[in-house]
Structures are given as structure tokens and as C-alpha cells.
Amino acid sequence: MGKKEKNLAELAEYLGAELVGDANHSINGIADLQTAAASQLAFINQASYAQYLPETSAGAVILSSEFADQFNGNKLIVNDAYLAYAKVSALFEALSVLPTGAHPSAVIAASARVHPSAAIGANCVVGENAHIGADVKLYPGVSIGDRATIGEKTLLHPNVVIYHSVEIGKDCIIHSGTVIGSDGFGFAPVRGGWEKIHQLGAVVIGDNVEIGSNTSIDRGALGNTIIGDNVIIDNLVHIAHNVKIGKGSAIAGCVGIAGSATLGEGCTVAGAVAINGHITIANNSHFHGGTIVTKGNTEPGVFASAPPQQDVKKWRRNSVRYTQLDDMSGRIRQLEKQIQALLDQNQSKDS
Amino acid sequence: MGKKEKNLAELAEYLGAELVGDANHSINGIADLQTAAASQLAFINQASYAQYLPETSAGAVILSSEFADQFNGNKLIVNDAYLAYAKVSALFEALSVLPTGAHPSAVIAASARVHPSAAIGANCVVGENAHIGADVKLYPGVSIGDRATIGEKTLLHPNVVIYHSVEIGKDCIIHSGTVIGSDGFGFAPVRGGWEKIHQLGAVVIGDNVEIGSNTSIDRGALGNTIIGDNVIIDNLVHIAHNVKIGKGSAIAGCVGIAGSATLGEGCTVAGAVAINGHITIANNSHFHGGTIVTKGNTEPGVFASAPPQQDVKKWRRNSVRYTQLDDMSGRIRQLEKQIQALLDQNQSKDS
Amino acid sequence: MGKKEKNLAELAEYLGAELVGDANHSINGIADLQTAAASQLAFINQASYAQYLPETSAGAVILSSEFADQFNGNKLIVNDAYLAYAKVSALFEALSVLPTGAHPSAVIAASARVHPSAAIGANCVVGENAHIGADVKLYPGVSIGDRATIGEKTLLHPNVVIYHSVEIGKDCIIHSGTVIGSDGFGFAPVRGGWEKIHQLGAVVIGDNVEIGSNTSIDRGALGNTIIGDNVIIDNLVHIAHNVKIGKGSAIAGCVGIAGSATLGEGCTVAGAVAINGHITIANNSHFHGGTIVTKGNTEPGVFASAPPQQDVKKWRRNSVRYTQLDDMSGRIRQLEKQIQALLDQNQSKDS
Known part of the structure; x- marks a missing residue:
């Protein structure tokens, strides 16, 4: 997709890799071993793929020394081939163009502070006293x-909504349709209905956080909902008011986290x-897909339900x-009681 | 967050509370007992928090007479402290500013009727013959x-989508990314695919309904999808075509309700x-988190699955x-049969 | 809702139906047998509804020959009444008006190719080198x-987001808030966090696909996420990177499909x-609501969990x-062992 080109010498330098092969060979993308063309890079990080090494048409392969002997073509030898693949993937991405500065159709409050290096797309709206940091990209x-406040280098894809007083850190990516700062689901019961508890807290998101599309993160009732640094969150995730998510945790798609739950770090x-x-969930806890987590834990573990x-047909009978x-x-x-009684009886007869 | 200030006399009058303490003490927000500052109000509605009363720095505490003796500072004595907290929360909210009238970038059909007291934000679109009531707020x-039709005083947060012919009552709040009136999932099977059943009904939403962010409520196939008065719905909820939800019911996050289900009142x-x-679910039914509800019920109850x-490891074995x-x-x-046979045998031997 | 009118002769011709009754009778909508007025069409496709035939006020009823003798009013006799209902529903739909051509507020890149018959609504944004086919409708x-690329006659409802390089076929309908092409959830673990794997693939969607509201379909990491022709997808569905969905499959609301899963055709x-x-799921597999699908299958079947x-109270004890x-x-x-031992013992005593 990308039209960006790098030769193998440049890629080796970028990755800190040992290059074996043609330093001038030009690469314009990445593919898997089975389908890569001569203009593309491939990688291997599992022995089960080694079968594809002899016949791959890839212009070069990223691999660790473990696999180096099994491949005769151009190779970039690294410690962690999967991490190297991640790093090199950044070079060939081709997002929609978004020029620096504000599109004429953007509506920016006079009191907002927008860094001149930020890019504000068509039909964006920036509210009173908002702060848009350096190199921020707001897509249309x-x-x-x-x-x-939106920290420097953070990228918001089209139609993201950030409510009032939400704070987002640096180097974050938030995908389309995601809403940060909607009201928590707080109501006092009254006869025949509910009295709204206005949600006076905000959401504070750390640095280097990525959030998928159509995810909702509610503002706190009192105090804030907090997402730590380096957290990754997938699509269609619901994070309720006053939830706290520890640094480096990963939340996959369609997860829901109810109000005031605390998830530890590295989960x-x-x-x-x-x-x-x-409930409070300990650092380094892991949950299998579809688990209904009803209670917290204090020690790391792996849980499922x-x-x-x-x-x-079998399901109906077992249900x-x-x-x-x-x-x-x-x-x-x-x-068991009956058997025991019989056994005791027999024993007393035998004795 | 809010910069709004009220003194305790004003708050007591607003709440119908008995004030004990300094009527002129000024309050600009709410916090919990543990963290409240002198400029903030706190509340207590559970005995387990009474331990924090002696040392709270709150400028005043909302409490019922049950707790009045345990606190010597400024206090607002009410019947229901949680409800009073809900009411007072409205005073300190600071939503994004939205001036009355239509922003120049809003696109409003000539045939639409928009009340002059309504506020229409930047880049809003209002269709032909739509009706926007008094004091409605449409955020950007x-x-x-x-x-x-959007009933008076209803508030729609940024990027909400309301389809054609949907009716929304008065005093509703709908959060960002929510879609009301998308097509129900109706198709007739044909060889190799599906023939679309165009969805000719609409959605009718009552008064005083709140709906969270990124929720979807589909229009009816024939007839309408109906959400009763005083219903509250959280984020990422799916409500299919021709569902009916009775007055005062509450639906938490990530719930899905399939087509033509009827949920009673007060659920x-x-x-x-x-x-x-x-399926039809009786009034005052309650469902625990994660329940898969496969059949209806006719009497109130509490259900789980x-x-x-x-x-x-244990889960794998038990699975x-x-x-x-x-x-x-x-x-x-x-x-059981074998045991019974043995017991019968022994008895006949003994007799 | 619709103000469109057709007489029964026109409807019979459109459906290829046999008309018995008044060819000039005018119809302006559809309703069920119980509530239809003289200006409305009804249909019957299940014997359980035959009880309503004698008393319906419908202006005409669509039915198969099986039911023809049970109704004396105007009737349209067809082979498949449900399919005929689906077809006729298209005649009475009244979507929001969207004029051909681009609304002045739309922002369309100079390099984009937009067919002159396409309709581009208010505040739409069309990126560089995008291609909008004939008769496409982009709502505001x-x-x-x-x-x-958006194939001809495809309709995108308000606030849909299509990312860069996504390909959408002909005759598709995509509902509001849906996001196609957001990044897949791909990261390489690093100390304390995650290194983003930039998602270099795209999403390719076939012809005649309908997708509900607030659904997310991620782009591929390498290679594409693929949705086959005639697939129907409901609201709030999460489809992860590199998923493949076979032709004619149907995915209901709140479903999540994790990365690189392959769903067969006709599922x-x-x-x-x-x-x-x-995992790979065979053609013509069917899954009951709420199933957690942990492994693939090679033969068609019906599965549940x-x-x-x-x-x-019962649930607590059973849990x-x-x-x-x-x-x-x-x-x-x-x-069983103990019983067997007792039985053996008794037998040896008896012998």
C-alpha cells in the first residue's frame, strides 16, 4: 500500500540488525513468507514457519540467529524478530494525509490553545480553553x-469525541467512533424512575495509550476514571466511571468493565x-475470553469461566x-453414605 | 471542575435540608469524605463510611439524622442522602458551552421547525420537517x-445520530456516538444470501430517558421500537427492532436485546x-451480569446464568x-438403582 | 410513514403475484394483520396467524395458495409470502432526502474521483484518490x-467512517457510527508495555453487504480483512484484523470475532x-446466542455453550x-468401583 521505499542498509541501521546480503536491495512493504514479493520484507518468529524459508520470494527476511542458517537470501538478523517486525511496520504505513494547521472548516474556540505544529482536520470542533499539543493530529x-487537553503527538482518528475536561497524554492513538468522557451510569433510585447523578469527575489517560474504535470510557462521578501509561484497549470496549487500569495492561475487544473496578498493571x-x-484485580492477572469476573483477586493468576x-443436542441435555x-x-x-453403611455392615458381619 | 459557587444556605434551600452550621460557607464542588476540601461538599449514605466523618475536611456533609450525631462540622440533614447528593450534583456540572441559536456551520433544512431557544452546535445537520423543541441542545x-422530533430540554452530545421519523421525548440525554433508528436486522433468506426487509417503523423514546455512548437502537420493521419514560440505558447497548422497554427500567453496559423482546417496567x-x-419479561425482573436470557418469565424474580x-487449570478439568x-x-x-437393589437384598436376607 | 402509493395492479406486477380483488385499490404502507388499515398491505407466512385473517382490515393480504381460501378480501398470491413482503417493503421506505451532487459543506479532495450521480451529504469528507461510484449515497x-473505494449504489448512513485504502463493493448499506478499517489490535510485547504493529493491510467488503450501526471492522496487519458478498452484519459487532467471512453468512448483534478467524459461507x-x-469454521455452521466458540470445526453443525x-438462589448453589x-x-x-466390589462380593458369597 505504502509507496515508501527503504534499502536493506537503511533498514538494518533502523533496526540495529546485522545485514547479510545486498545492502542496496529496495523494500517497499511487508508480507508473510508465503506471499512476499521481491520488493517486500518478511519475518519469521516461530519454528512452524521455517518450512516456508526455502521457497519464499521475499526480498529479505527478518530473523533471529536461530533461523539464520536455514535461509540463504537477504536477511536482517536481530534478537527479537517479532519486535523488529513491529518497529519496521511503522515505516510502511500510509495513513490518510492530514496537513499541519487547521482546515478552514474546523471550528476552534478563540480561547483554545492549539500548537502551531498540530493538524486539525475538516469539520473538527475544539472547545473553550481546550489545549491541543505539538504535533497532535485530529482527523476530520x-x-x-x-x-x-490532548498531549503532544497524539493522533485521533475521524469522529472521535472527547468530552469536556478529559486529559489525554502524549503519543496516544484513538480510533474512530470512540468516546472518552461520556457520563458514568450513576442514578439514585426514586419512585418510578431515577434521579441523575451528574458526573463531576473526568477521564485521565496516560502516555502511549492506544484505544480502538467505538470504545466508550466514562468520566468519573467524583474523581476521575484513570487509564495508565502504555495501556492498549481494543474496539467496542466499555469502561465505566471511576475504573482504574494499571500501566501496560491490555484489554481486547467487546470487554466491559463496571464502575469503580481497579485492574492492576500488566494484566x-x-x-x-x-x-x-x-472489585480489585491484582497486577499480572490474565483472563480468558468470555470470562465473567465477579470477584477480585490478590495474587496474579489465570482465570476463566x-x-x-x-x-x-448434547448442550440441551447437559444444560x-x-x-x-x-x-x-x-x-x-x-x-456415599449408603455405600459406607453397606461396607460397615459387611465388615461387622465379616468380623 | 465547575467554577460555580453556592453557600450552605442556598444548598439547604435547594435540597429542602436542615442546615446545622455556617450558612455563609461557600461550596464549589463535591468530593468523597476522604478527599473533600473545605470548599467541597461530601455525603454519607452507608454506615461503613462513618469512620471517615471525624477526620473529613469537607466544608459540609449531607447526611440523614441517623449520622447527624457523629459529625460536628457543617451538615445538611435530609431524608435520603444519596438522592440529595444526586440533586446537588446538578449544580456543579460544567458541560461544554453551547450558545442558544444555530452555529453558522450547522445545516438546517428550510422545512425544519427549530425552537428559537434551542442550541444547535457546529456541523449539526437537521433534516426536512424535523422538529427541534424548546431548550433542546444539539452538541456539534x-x-x-x-x-x-426532539422534545423540549433534551440534550444530544456530539456526533449522536437520529434517523428519519424517530421521536424523542422531553428531558432526555443521549451520549456521543449513539445511533437511534438504524435499520433492524430483518432479511428474508434467498438462495445464497438475503433479501432486505426495509424497516418501515420508527423508534419512539419517552420522556426523561438517558442513553449512554455508542449505543444502538434500531427502528421497527412494522410498528415502532419503544423505550418508555424514565428508562436509563448505558453504553454499547444493542436494542433490536420492535423491542419494548417498560417505564423506569435500567439497562447496564454491553447488554444486547434481540428483536421483538418486551421488557417490563421497573426491571x-x-x-x-x-x-x-x-420473549416477554415481567415487570420488576432483575438479571445478574452476563446472564443469557433465553426465555421469558411472568412473575418478578432475580435471574442469573x-x-x-x-x-x-481447574476450569479446564471442570469444563x-x-x-x-x-x-x-x-x-x-x-x-442409586444398584444401591437400592443391594439394600433390598440385605433386607430380605435379614428378614 | 411513507407517502408513496401503489395500487394493487402495480404491486401484483412488481411481485409477479396473482391478484384476486380490486386492481385499483391504493396502498401506501405495510402493517401486520391485526393493525393494518384499508390503505395498508399485510402478509401471512405462518399458520398461527391465520386466526387474524377473517377480521383483518388490511387493504390486501400477501399470501401463498395455502392460505388463499381462508381470506375473502383483496389478495396477492405468491410462492413465498415472506420474501414478497421483503420485496414490497422497499417500495414504502422513506429515508431522509439526499440530493444528487455534493453539499457545499462537503470537503472533497481534488484527487478524489466522485461519480456525478453520487450524493455527498453535508459535512462529508472524501480523501485523496478516493473513488466514489455511481449512485453512491453518503449521508451527512x-x-x-x-x-x-465505494462501489456503485452503496449507501453510507450519517457519521460512518471508512479508513484509507478500504474497498467496499456495490449495493452495500452501512449504518451510522460504523467504522471500517480501524487498526487491528496488534502489538509486540516489550518491557512494561507494547510496541505497535502498524496495520498495513486493508478491509475488502464484497457486494450486497449490509452492516448495522456502531460496528467495527479492523484492517489487516498484513493482507486484508475480507467480508464476502451477501454477508449481513448487525449492530455493535467487532471483527478483528484478518478475519475472513464467507459469502452469505449472517452475524447478529454484539458478536465479536477475534483476529485471523475464518468463518465459512452460509453460517x-x-x-x-x-x-x-x-480458528476455521466450516460452511453452514450455526451458533446459538451467547456461545463462546473456542475451537474450529470442519463439518456443518449447530453449536451452543x-x-x-x-x-x-438456585444459580448460586449450582455454581x-x-x-x-x-x-x-x-x-x-x-x-462405581465400590458398588462393583460389593456386587462381586455378594456374587461370590451366593455362589
Whole structure:
């Protein structure tokens, strides 16, 4: 896709890699070993792919010394081929163009402070006293509320909405349709309905955070919802008011985290997990996909709850039994007593 | 956050509270007992927080008579401290500014009727014959389809989309990215694909409804999707075509409700619940988080289905057994027969 | 809602139906048998609705010959009444008006190719070298990235976001808030965080695809995410990078499909299903609502995993037992051994 070109000498220098092969060979993209053309780079980080090395048409392969002997073409030898692939991927990305400065159709409050190196796309709106840092990119249709701050080099894709007083750090990426700072779901019950608790806190997002598309992060009721540095969050994730997510944690798609839950640092939460409110989850906890997390934990661990998929006929029969589990357990207990009585009886007869 | 100030006399009058303390003490916000400053109000509604009363720095505390003796500072004595907190929260909110009238960049159809007291933000679009009521606030980027009606004092946050012919009541709040009136998922099967059933109904939303961010409510196929008065709906909720939600019900984040389901009044649906289509749920039913609701009910009750979270090793072993439950049940039945036979045998021997 | 009128002769011709009754009777909409007025069409496709035939006020009824004798009013006799209803629904839809040509507020790159028959709504943005086909409709606030292509007659509802280089086929409908081409969730782990893997692939969507509101489809890491022809996708669906969805499959609301999963052709995935990454699902597979799909399959089948809903007290007791299932299984095994020993003992005594 990208029209950017680098030769292997440049790539080796960029990656700190040892180059074996033609330093002038030109690369304009990345592909997997099976499909890469001579103008493309490939990489290998698992032994199961070594079978593709002899026949790949890739212009060069990123690999660790472990695989170096198995490939005779151009190679970039590194310690961690997957990390090197990640780094080199940045060179060939071709996002939509967004010129520095504000598009004439952008509506920017007079009191907003916008760094001259920022790029503000068509139809963006920047509210009163908002602060847009250096090298920030706001793609078209982004809405920034009053007093919000966007840290330097942060990139917001089209139609992201940032509510009032939200703070976003540096080097963040937020994808389209994501909403940061909507009201937490707070209401006092009254006869026949609900009295709204206006949400007076904000959202504070650290540096180097990436958030996918159509995700919602609510502002705090009192105090803030907090997302630590280096957190990564996928699409369609719901983060409720006053949640705290520790540094470096990863949250996959379709996860929901209820109000005032605290997730530790270095956690991984797989897709479609639901985390209960007002619980605390220890650093380095890991949750399998679809887990319903009802209680917190104090030690790192790996947790799951999803029941196994089954053929629908078998599932129907087993589901009926699931509703009888406590009864089944009682029947086992009863059987054990009866057996024991019989065994005791026999023993007394035998003695 | 807010720069609004009220003194305790004003707050007591607003709440109908009994004030004990300095009527002139000025308050500019709310915080919890542990962190409140002298310029802030706190509240207590649970005995477990009473430990913080002696040392709080709050400028005043909202409390019921039950706690009045435990606090010597300024206090606002009310019947329901949580409700009073909700009411007072409205005073200190500081939403983004939105001036009355239409921003020059808004695109409003000539046939639309817009009340002069309404505020239409930058880049909003209002369709043909739409009706925008008194004191309505449309934040930037809101899209209102043809013939849609927005009731008085309703507030739509940035980038909300309201499709054609949708009706929204008075005093509603809808958060960013939410879509009301997209097509229901209706198709007739044809060889190799699907024939679209165009969705000819609309969505009718009552008064005093709040809807979170990135929620989707589909229009009816024939007839309308209906959300009753005083309903509250959280973020990332999917409400399919022809669903009916009774007055005062509450739907938490990540819930999905399939087509033509009817949810009664006064229900609470916790996060990540999925409700099957074409079922009817009784008034005052309550569902725990993660419940898969496959059938309706006729009496109020509390329902759940989520399996418990477990350490992953234990979960793997138990999951295998889950697929054998019907077999296990049969084996218990067999054991019971065998035991009974042995007992009968022993009895006949003994007699 | 629609003000469009057709007489029964026109409808019979459109549907290829046999008309029995008044050819000049005028119809302006569709409703169900119970509520249809004389100006409306109704249909019947299930015997359970035949009870409403004698008393319906519908101006005409679409039905198959099976039901023709049970109704004396105007009737349109067809082979498949549900399909005929789907077809006729298209005649009475009244979407928001969108004139051909570009609204003055739309921002269209000079290098973009926009067919003169396309309609580009207010505040749309069309990027560099994008291609907008004949009769395309972009409702207000749609954002089209650089080099993206939109096939002829495709309709994008307000505030849809299409990222750079995404390809969308002909005759597609995409609902509001949906994002196509956001970055896949790809990161290489580094100490304390994550190194972003820039997502260099795109999304390729076939012809005649409909996608609901607030859905997210990520671009591929290397290579593309692919949605086949005639696929239908509901609201709030998450489709991760490099997923492939076969022709004619249907994905209901709140489904999540993790990275590099391949779903076959003709599959149906009910609401709130979560599908694991890197698995392959056979053509014509069907999944019940709430299934957590952890492994692929090679033969068509019907699968489920959701546990049954229960009264909360019963659920609590059964949940405890669920965590003891492997132990229960072991106890049954032990009982079976003990019983067998007793039976053997009795037999040897008897012999």
C-alpha cells in the first residue's frame, strides 16, 4: 500500500540488525513468507514457519540467529524478530494525509490553545480553553470538549469525541467512533424512575495509550476514571466511571468493565470478558475470553469461566443437568453414605 | 471542575435540608469524605463510611439524622442522602458551552421547525420537517434525520445520530456516538444470501430517558421500537427492532436485546446480559451480569446464568466434566438403582 | 410513514403475484394483520396467524395458495409470502432526502474521483484518490479515507467512517457510527508495555453487504480483512484484523470475532457470540446466542455453550457445584468401583 521505499542498509541501521546480503536491495512493504514479493520484507518468529524459508520470494527476511542458517537470501538478523517486525511496520504505513494547521472548516474556540505544529482536520470542533499539543493530529470530524487537553503527538482518528475536561497524554492513538468522557451510569433510585447523578469527575489517560474504535470510557462521578501509561484497549470496549487500569495492561475487544473496578498493571483481558464493579484485580492477572469476573483477586493468576461449546443436542441435555447440579451433588453424598453403611455392615458381619 | 459557587444556605434551600452550621460557607464542588476540601461538599449514605466523618475536611456533609450525631462540622440533614447528593450534583456540572441559536456551520433544512431557544452546535445537520423543541441542545456533529422530533430540554452530545421519523421525548440525554433508528436486522433468506426487509417503523423514546455512548437502537420493521419514560440505558447497548422497554427500567453496559423482546417496567438488567428475541419479561425482573436470557418469565424474580470464574487449570478439568453432565447424571441414577437393589437384598436376607 | 402509493395492479406486477380483488385499490404502507388499515398491505407466512385473517382490515393480504381460501378480501398470491413482503417493503421506505451532487459543506479532495450521480451529504469528507461510484449515497458526516473505494449504489448512513485504502463493493448499506478499517489490535510485547504493529493491510467488503450501526471492522496487519458478498452484519459487532467471512453468512448483534478467524459461507451467528482467533469454521455452521466458540470445526453443525438461566438462589448453589464438577466425577467413579466390589462380593458369597 505504502509507496515508501527503504534499502536493506537503511533498514538494518533502523533496526540495529546485522545485514547479510545486498545492502542496496529496495523494500517497499511487508508480507508473510508465503506471499512476499521481491520488493517486500518478511519475518519469521516461530519454528512452524521455517518450512516456508526455502521457497519464499521475499526480498529479505527478518530473523533471529536461530533461523539464520536455514535461509540463504537477504536477511536482517536481530534478537527479537517479532519486535523488529513491529518497529519496521511503522515505516510502511500510509495513513490518510492530514496537513499541519487547521482546515478552514474546523471550528476552534478563540480561547483554545492549539500548537502551531498540530493538524486539525475538516469539520473538527475544539472547545473553550481546550489545549491541543505539538504535533497532535485530529482527523476530520473530531470533537474536543471545553478544557480538554490532548498531549503532544497524539493522533485521533475521524469522529472521535472527547468530552469536556478529559486529559489525554502524549503519543496516544484513538480510533474512530470512540468516546472518552461520556457520563458514568450513576442514578439514585426514586419512585418510578431515577434521579441523575451528574458526573463531576473526568477521564485521565496516560502516555502511549492506544484505544480502538467505538470504545466508550466514562468520566468519573467524583474523581476521575484513570487509564495508565502504555495501556492498549481494543474496539467496542466499555469502561465505566471511576475504573482504574494499571500501566501496560491490555484489554481486547467487546470487554466491559463496571464502575469503580481497579485492574492492576500488566494484566491481559481477552475478548468479551465482563468485569464486575467495585472489585480489585491484582497486577499480572490474565483472563480468558468470555470470562465473567465477579470477584477480585490478590495474587496474579489465570482465570476463566466460559463453558465449553457443544453440539446443540448434547448442550440441551447437559444444560438441564446443570440446573440440577446441587441435587446431583446431594445424591452423590447420599450414595456415599449408603455405600459406607453397606461396607460397615459387611465388615461387622465379616468380623 | 465547575467554577460555580453556592453557600450552605442556598444548598439547604435547594435540597429542602436542615442546615446545622455556617450558612455563609461557600461550596464549589463535591468530593468523597476522604478527599473533600473545605470548599467541597461530601455525603454519607452507608454506615461503613462513618469512620471517615471525624477526620473529613469537607466544608459540609449531607447526611440523614441517623449520622447527624457523629459529625460536628457543617451538615445538611435530609431524608435520603444519596438522592440529595444526586440533586446537588446538578449544580456543579460544567458541560461544554453551547450558545442558544444555530452555529453558522450547522445545516438546517428550510422545512425544519427549530425552537428559537434551542442550541444547535457546529456541523449539526437537521433534516426536512424535523422538529427541534424548546431548550433542546444539539452538541456539534449531531445528525437529525427527516421528520424526527426532539422534545423540549433534551440534550444530544456530539456526533449522536437520529434517523428519519424517530421521536424523542422531553428531558432526555443521549451520549456521543449513539445511533437511534438504524435499520433492524430483518432479511428474508434467498438462495445464497438475503433479501432486505426495509424497516418501515420508527423508534419512539419517552420522556426523561438517558442513553449512554455508542449505543444502538434500531427502528421497527412494522410498528415502532419503544423505550418508555424514565428508562436509563448505558453504553454499547444493542436494542433490536420492535423491542419494548417498560417505564423506569435500567439497562447496564454491553447488554444486547434481540428483536421483538418486551421488557417490563421497573426491571434492572446488569452488564453484558443478552436477551433473546420474541420473549416477554415481567415487570420488576432483575438479571445478574452476563446472564443469557433465553426465555421469558411472568412473575418478578432475580435471574442469573453466568458460570463462576475459576483458576484456568481447574476450569479446564471442570469444563470437560460439563460436557459429560448428562452422562454423570445417568451414572448416578444407575448407582442409586444398584444401591437400592443391594439394600433390598440385605433386607430380605435379614428378614 | 411513507407517502408513496401503489395500487394493487402495480404491486401484483412488481411481485409477479396473482391478484384476486380490486386492481385499483391504493396502498401506501405495510402493517401486520391485526393493525393494518384499508390503505395498508399485510402478509401471512405462518399458520398461527391465520386466526387474524377473517377480521383483518388490511387493504390486501400477501399470501401463498395455502392460505388463499381462508381470506375473502383483496389478495396477492405468491410462492413465498415472506420474501414478497421483503420485496414490497422497499417500495414504502422513506429515508431522509439526499440530493444528487455534493453539499457545499462537503470537503472533497481534488484527487478524489466522485461519480456525478453520487450524493455527498453535508459535512462529508472524501480523501485523496478516493473513488466514489455511481449512485453512491453518503449521508451527512461520513468520512472516507485516502484511496478508499465505494462501489456503485452503496449507501453510507450519517457519521460512518471508512479508513484509507478500504474497498467496499456495490449495493452495500452501512449504518451510522460504523467504522471500517480501524487498526487491528496488534502489538509486540516489550518491557512494561507494547510496541505497535502498524496495520498495513486493508478491509475488502464484497457486494450486497449490509452492516448495522456502531460496528467495527479492523484492517489487516498484513493482507486484508475480507467480508464476502451477501454477508449481513448487525449492530455493535467487532471483527478483528484478518478475519475472513464467507459469502452469505449472517452475524447478529454484539458478536465479536477475534483476529485471523475464518468463518465459512452460509453460517449464522446469533447474538452475543464470541469467536476465538486463528480458528476455521466450516460452511453452514450455526451458533446459538451467547456461545463462546473456542475451537474450529470442519463439518456443518449447530453449536451452543450458554448455561441456562436460573433463579438466583438456585444459580448460586449450582455454581458452587460447577466448580466441584471434576471432584464429583471422581466421586461417582469411586462409588462405581465400590458398588462393583460389593456386587462381586455378594456374587461370590451366593455362589
